[in-house]
Structure formats: structure tokens, C-alpha cells
Amino acid sequence: MSDFDLIIVGSGSGNALVTQELDSWRIAIIEQGVFGGTCLNRGCIPTKMLVHAADRVADARSWGRLGLAGTAPVADWPAIRDRVFGRVDPISAGGREYRRSGSPNVTLFEARAEFVGPRTLGLSTGETLTGEHVVLATGARPDVPGVVAGSGVPYDTSDTVMRMDDLPARLVILGSGFVAVEFAHVFSSFGVDVTLVGRSPLLRRFDHDIRMRFQELARERWRVLTEVTPTAVSGSAGDIAVRLSDGTSVTGDRLLVATGRVPNGDRLNLPAGGVSARPNGRIVVDDYQRTSAPGVWAMGDASSEGQLKHLANHEERVVAHNLAHPDRMVPSDRRFVPSAVFTRPQIASVGLTEEQAMLSGRQYVTSLLPYGNTAYGWAMEDSSSVCKLVADRSSRTLIGAHLMGEQASTLIQPLIQAMSFGLTVPEMARGQYWIHPALTEVVENALLALPL
Numbered sequence: 001m002s003d004f005d006l007i008i009v010g011s012g013s014g015n016a017l018v019t020q021e022l023d024s025w026r027i028a029i030i031e032q033g034v035f036g037g038t039c040l041n042r043g044c045i046p047t048k049m050l051v052h053a054a055d056r057v058a059d060a061r062s063w064g065r066l067g068l069a070g071t072a073p074v075a076d077w078p079a080i081r082d083r084v085f086g087r088v089d090p091i092s093a094g095g096r097e098y099r100r101s102g103s104p105n106v107t108l109f110e111a112r113a114e115f116v117g118p119r120t121l122g123l124s125t126g127e128t129l130t131g132e133h134v135v136l137a138t139g140a141r142p143d144v145p146g147v148v149a150g151s152g153v154p155y156d157t158s159d160t161v162m163r164m165d166d167l168p169a170r171l172v173i174l175g176s177g178f179v180a181v182e183f184a185h186v187f188s189s190f191g192v193d194v195t196l197v198g199r200s201p202l203l204r205r206f207d208h209d210i211r212m213r214f215q216e217l218a219r220e221r222w223r224v225l226t227e228v229t230p231t232a233v234s235g236s237a238g239d240i241a242v243r244l245s246d247g248t249s250v251t252g253d254r255l256l257v258a259t260g261r262v263p264n265g266d267r268l269n270l271p272a273g274g275v276s277a278r279p280n281g282r283i284v285v286d287d288y289q290r291t292s293a294p295g296v297w298a299m300g301d302a303s304s305e306g307q308l309k310h311l312a313n314h315e316e317r318v319v320a321h322n323l324a325h326p327d328r329m330v331p332s333d334r335r336f337v338p339s340a341v342f343t344r345p346q347i348a349s350v351g352l353t354e355e356q357a358m359l360s361g362r363q364y365v366t367s368l369l370p371y372g373n374t375a376y377g378w379a380m381e382d383s384s385s386v387c388k389l390v391a392d393r394s395s396r397t398l399i400g401a402h403l404m405g406e407q408a409s410t411l412i413q414p415l416i417q418a419m420s421f422g423l424t425v426p427e428m429a430r431g432q433y434w435i436h437p438a439l440t441e442v443v444e445n446a447l448l449a450l451p452l
Ligand SMILES: Cc1cc2nc3c(=O)[nH]c(=O)nc-3n(C[C@H](O)[C@H](O)[C@H](O)COP(=O)(O)OP(=O)(O)OC[C@H]3O[C@@H](n4cnc5c(N)ncnc54)[C@H](O)[C@@H]3O)c2cc1C
Pocket: 009, 010, 011, 012, 013, 014, 030, 031, 032, 033, 034, 035, 036, 037, 038, 039, 040, 042, 043, 044, 045, 047, 048, 111, 112, 113, 114, 137, 138, 139, 140, 158, 179, 264, 267, 268, 299, 300, 301, 302, 307, 308, 309, 310, 311, 312, 342
């Protein structure tokens, strides 16, 4: 008999696998780091708490256009940081304590795990555990280019930068994706001079119209250098120089590396467990989240192409269901996985970009509506935000939605809903009331503007 019915490696999204349906199961959770994983401790939640404060400062800086006068607020970094972690740290500690002493069928092992055999894990404490089922919810970690890691120059990643003691005067950010543009917004709003250095254009995977508009706005706030890579890093804290592939250099007091996240599968000795992974460590799973090894499952950043918390949560619910109901398993639904970048302005996206629609060969139509064409857009004096839609001409359904502007992450939700439930564009546009004069009118108008 195995030591446990279920072993969960990773206490991020993996912690939520312990559902009431598994009350009679003997469960082990193994966690090598801070309880609660990335989203809670060093990801979505603390960053968005910082973004909220940054947005307020940025609002104040531009409130002259609304006829308001007065001094913009100044960021008190220790107060902001302590508010964030004063909220987050106790939640992590509470979760840990609950698993240590409050859940009778769960044993928490605080150790690093790796496979030593099929469904058998060796722990850094020297213990060995066997499980009827093993779920790998081991997440991902910042990927640091060798030129930085090997330089001996101090650097931050998203794991460390939010807890720094003081704000630097100048920050160099390596990367041009989600993490880079969210922190560029946060720290520049707090008064830091930001230089962003990216190998690719900003937010390269987003719709062309959106990212070109975003890039223009970003260049007004930050020094943005794209399509260059670092070739050498030198100096010390307070005086760091990064030489770039185009022969130029940038300097800063601190260096933040935001060049992607690598799944932790490479540290699990997967071959010993019979678990297949891609060369980058991402564990291979089928639609039901099963790996190549019987009884071993994977979910979240460990196995997903999209490294997003709502995706990890969805997969966790799928795994929890499939563990409890092997006779009626359900697949993960990866049809319309949205994402939002909480920079300024916010960007939100779901489905195909126009470029992807074009490549797919299908007949499609698009519309692009500025927020400024609606009454609430006038109220905000908005001149840059847009809602872009892509629809399939024959089925008259949406196949992509892309927004840039205030509350883009919220405004996109009815579009995600329409796509998920197969509503046609006419049904969605005219089958319901749209509150006047709410910002959602930009969505209504973009639907009506689709030439279907
Ligand atoms: C700065 C930042 C901001 C983000 N913002 C957003 C956002 O706004 N919205 C969004 O959707 N997503 C966001 N994400 C992504 C999101 O945080 C992740 O997709 C999500 O947390 C992944 O959850 P997970 O459970 O797969 O992994 P994790 O939460 O990373 O959990 C994995 C756990 O496994 C543990 N572990 C790993 N290997 C071992 C081992 N061998 N033994 C024992 N334990 C191990 C780790 O210590 C960790 O606690 C953000 C990420 C970052 C870095």
C-alpha cells in the first residue's frame, strides 16, 4: 500500500486540490518554499496591489485634463510595500498553519521533492513517499539569461524586487513581456526613471494594433529599447551598466530581469518517475491533465503553455474532479483563455489576433472602436484607448477581442462569455441592454461596427 492516496507537489494552485470530495483520502502536500506559491507571494496579488497604487499616482498626474488642479501624490515606498506584504504574508502563514495542524487528512512536508521511482518521491529531508496519485503543481521560476547570472552583478527578479528596501533612482528592466511592462508602470509611477530593454517588441504576442498603440504610449513614459539583447553586464549596486547587442549601453542603479519563466520540471528528476517533458522542462499532459506516467498528473505553470493563474485554477478543478471521478473524467477547456496585462493602459485579450485570423485562412471581419467615441470616454477625456474585435464572417461569432484602456480586464469579460457560450455578434449586441452611459458602450459599439 502507498504511503498516501494523493501526493501534491507544490502549494500554489495545488493546495486547492484538497476538496471535500477527497475528505477520506490521505493527502501529502510537499512545498519547498513559501506556502501558497507564486500568485499569492510574488505574483498576481502583490503586483496588482502595487499597480492599484501606481494607477492612482498616474491618474493624479494627468488630472489637469479634467480641470482638476493640485499636487500629485508622492509614493511612500516602505508604506506601500508594507501594506502589500502586511496583507499577503499572513495569508500565506495562515494557509501553512492550516495545512500543518488544521486539516486532519493532510500532511504538509516542507522540503524539495524529486522522483526516485514511479509515483515515488525523495525529499530533501531524506524521507521517501509513495502515492497512489501524484499531482505535479510545481510552477515555474524566473529565467535569468547567462550573461546576467554569470556576471556577478546583483540583480532582481519578480521574486525579490517587490520587497526591496528603497526605490532606486534608475531601474533597468530586461524583458518586454508581462512582467516587464507591469513593473515599468509601477516603478515609473512611483518616480523611478525606467529603461526597458527587450529582445522583441513590447508584448509581442498581442494584436498588432494594440501593441503598436501601447508601444507609442510606453515610449512617452519609459526609455524603450527593443530588438536588442544584453551582451555584457558590469558594475555594482547603484552603478550597473548593461552593454547591448547594437553596441550601445544603458545604466541604472538596479537591474530587474523579466525575461520569461521556465517550468520547474527540470528539477524533478522526471525520468525516474516515467514522466515526459519538453526540452524546456514543461511537463507533457493530455486533455485530462494526465502525464505519461500512470497515476501522475500535472497542472498550472508546470505543464501549461499559458502561465496564468486562472488557467492553473481551471486545471486544478479539472484534476480535482478527475481524481474523484475516474469513471467520468472531464477535459480542460482551452478554447478561450484570456489574459490581461496590468500596465498602463491595461491590455486584455482573448482568442485570435487579427494576424492569427489571417494566417488561419478563415473569412473574418474586424472593428476598432476608440473609448473616446462613447460618452464615458468623453467623461474621461480619453484619446488613446480602443476595443478591437475579430469575428468569423460565416458563423457571425467572435473569434478574438483585444482591448487597451481603463478597465480593459473587466470590459473584456462579456466578450469572453459570448465566445465561451457561442453567442453570435447580433445576439450579443442587441439581445441585451447595455447600461448608458457606461464604459461598456465601447463594447456594444465595437460589436455593432463589425461589418457582418
Ligand atoms: C510577477 C508576476 C505577476 C503575475 N501576475 C499574474 C496575473 O495578474 N494574472 C495571472 O493570471 N497570472 C499572473 N502571474 C502568473 C501566475 O502567478 C502563475 O501562472 C500561477 O501562480 C501558477 O500557479 P502554479 O500553481 O502552477 O505554480 P506556483 O504558484 O508557482 O506553485 C508552485 C509551487 O511548487 C513549489 N515547488 C516547485 N518545485 C518543487 C519541488 N521540487 N518540491 C517541492 N515544491 C516545489 C514552489 O515552491 C511553488 O510554491 C504572474 C506571475 C508573476 C511572476
